[in-house]
Amino acid sequence: MNKKWAVKRLTVNLTVEEIKKLEGYCANTGRPATDVIRELLRSLDVDLKEVSEISHSSQ
Numbered sequence: 001m002n003k004k005w006a007v008k009r010l011t012v013n014l015t016v017e018e019i020k021k022l023e024g025y026c027a028n029t030g031r032p033a034t035d036v037i038r039e040l041l042r043s044l045d046v047d048l049k050e051v052s053e054i055s056h057s058s059q
Contacts, residue, residue: 012037 014022026033 022033026036
């Protein structure tokens, strides 16, 4: 495993329909689920400074 990505492991609970959708997309594109999920997260329009401030205030 590339150490660059070994920052934090995340477990996600998905419905049967969500699993089917993800698996179907991965089968059609030949891409692993981790890459698809990572790309979707990167595409979110989020102000990272705001997220950082929220996470620091909740600790």
